[in-house]
Amino acid sequence: xxxxxxxxxxWRLALILTLILIFxxxxxxxxxxxxxxxxSWYVSVQSKFSSMMKGESLNVENLVFDxxxxxxxxxxxxxxxxxxxxxxxxxxxxxYFIGFSEVLFQSPTAANTLFSLATLLVVYxxxxxxxxxxxxxxxxxxxxxxxxxxxxxxxxSMLDIYSxxxxxxxxxxxxxxxKAPKLFPVLSIVIGLGIACKWESGLIVFAFIAFLLLDxxxxxxxxxxxxxxxxxxVYTGSYLNYFFSGHTFLDFIVLQLSIYKxxxxxxxxxxxxxxxxxxAGVIGPETRTTFFIDEESGEITKAVITKGVAITYSYNPLxxxxxxxxxxxxLLMTFKPTKEYRILxxxxxxxxxxxxxxxxxxxxxxxxMPSFIxxxxxxxxxxxERGENGKKGALLIAIIVYLGALMIW
Numbered sequence: 147x148x149x150x151x152x153x154x155x156x157w158r159l160a161l162i163l164t165l166i167l168i169f170x171x172x173x174x175x176x177x178x179x180x181x182x183x184x185x186s187w188y189v190s191v192q193s194k195f196s197s198m199m200k201g202e203s204l205n206v207e208n209l210v211f212d213x214x215x216x217x218x219x220x221x222x223x224x225x226x227x228x229x230x231x232x233x234x235x236x237x238x239x240x241x242y243f244i245g246f247s248e249v250l251f252q253s254p255t256a257a258n259t260l261f262s263l264a265t266l267l268v269v270y271x272x273x274x275x276x277x278x279x280x281x282x283x284x285x286x287x288x289x290x291x292x293x294x295x296x297x298x299x300x301x302x303s304m305l306d307i308y309s310x311x312x313x314x315x316x317x318x319x320x321x322x323x324x325k326a327p328k329l330f331p332v333l334s335i336v337i338g339l340g341i342a343c344k345w346e347s348g349l350i351v352f353a354f355i356a357f358l359l360l361d362x363x364x365x366x367x368x369x370x371x372x373x374x375x376x377x378x379x380v381y382t383g384s385y386l387n388y389f390f391s392g393h394t395f396l397d398f399i400v401l402q403l404s405i406y407k408x409x410x411x412x413x414x415x416x417x418x419x420x421x422x423x424x425x426a427g428v429i430g431p432e433t434r435t436t437f438f439i440d441e442e443s444g445e446i447t448k449a450v451i452t453k454g455v456a457i458t459y460s461y462n463p464l465x466x467x468x469x470x471x472x473x474x475x476x477l478l479m480t481f482k483p484t485k486e487y488r489i490l491x492x493x494x495x496x497x498x499x500x501x502x503x504x505x506x507x508x509x510x511x512x513x514x515m516p517s518f519i520x521x522x523x524x525x526x527x528x529x530x531e532r533g534e535n536g537k538k539g540a541l542l543i544a545i546i547v548y549l550g551a552l553m554i555w
Contacts, residue, residue: 167266170266183248191214214303217244217254219232224242224248225245229241234405236405237342237385238384244258259300259301261300261308262296265314268315269516270286272520282526286522288549288552289522290519293515294462295515304509306512316340317350333354334370334373334380349513356496358370385398421470425467427457427461429507464548469518476525526548
């Protein structure tokens with residue numbers, strides 16, 4: 147019994163982590179095992195999308211939403227269609243992952259689920275790097291696994307779960323690369339993979355540059371910037387099928403300019419929009435029309451229009467609202483000897499500042515969500531370490547209540 151007790155004590159973090167991952171897998175199990183599609187589904191979606199683009203049908207049942215669009219794009223890509231011919235607006239790598247998922251698992255969402263598990267593992271490794279092998283290293287994994295937005299991305303064929311994985315992995319590699327610069331080429335390759343999923347993944351580069359500037363590590367900064375050419379090569383490599391279909395490098399540049407033109411065409415918004423989203427879950431103004439229909443005649447008898455604000459269903463005040471304060475306090479602590487924590491506020495800022503004036507949807511938060519969840523865990527750990535022995539019981543109760551509230555919310 148003593149040996150078993152010692153083993154449990156030694157492996158308790160791994161056991162709890164396994165339970166968290168199993169619980170997460172349980173929450174998304176239908177998308178991993180049951181969401182099977184056949185070829186007729188893709189034909190149907192392609193037909194609906196074609197009709198929608200031609201304006202032939204505006205029926206809600208015939209609309210094609212982003213998850214269906216990316217699932218169709220992935221299917222077409224792995225069957226030889228070049229990225230320029232369908233859904234060129236985003237780089238192709240994430241859609242290739244979705245396409246491979248469709249071929250291997252007959253499901254467009256299985257890869258999303260697997261990447262969500264991989265993201266949780268990377269966040270755990272980040273926690274170990276920052277907090278050591280303590281119970282606090284499990285808090286970010288636990289909190290992220292319960293986030294509605296994270297679960298939504300894991301259950302659907304959206305692109306952000308892939309970029310979030312590569313961003314988180316790049317941060318982990320960077321924390322090792324600042325002490326072992328030979329890892330900078332590997333870091334750049336991972337950055338390139340992230341950008342090949344979604345362009346905004348490249349914003350993490352600003353966090354790394356700012357970190358090295360604050361550290362006055364000029365040689366490492368030069369080495370890192372020089373290695374970024376590998377990121378460009380990896381990004382270009384994601385378009386191999388495009389080149390194999392007869393396109394030149396000049397065509398590739400024109401295609402990238404088309405992507406930029408597409409995204410820059412969206413109207414700019416107020417700089418406070420992202421902060422309203424984080425603080426209160428507000429997406430923007432909303433006009434809602436409620437129709438009352440006579441059941442016998444089918445005629446509309448009344449239409450009531452109400453105006454207000456739209457709040458995303460994913461909003462979590464226990465993490466989103468607290469995030470701003472947690473990151474701010476972490477920023478104040480970045481000049482202390484434990485400078486590795488500096489990457490957390492820099493990660494947050496490198497995404498929130500550029501996104502402050504652009505079109506922002508709630509799923510864009512996922513790219514920097516690990517940064518503020520890790521910052522919250524950092525504050526909890528700092529409060530625990532600074533707390534007096536007589537008050538640690540109350541602190542423990544407060545932490546348990548907070549973790550319980552995360553599960554209920």
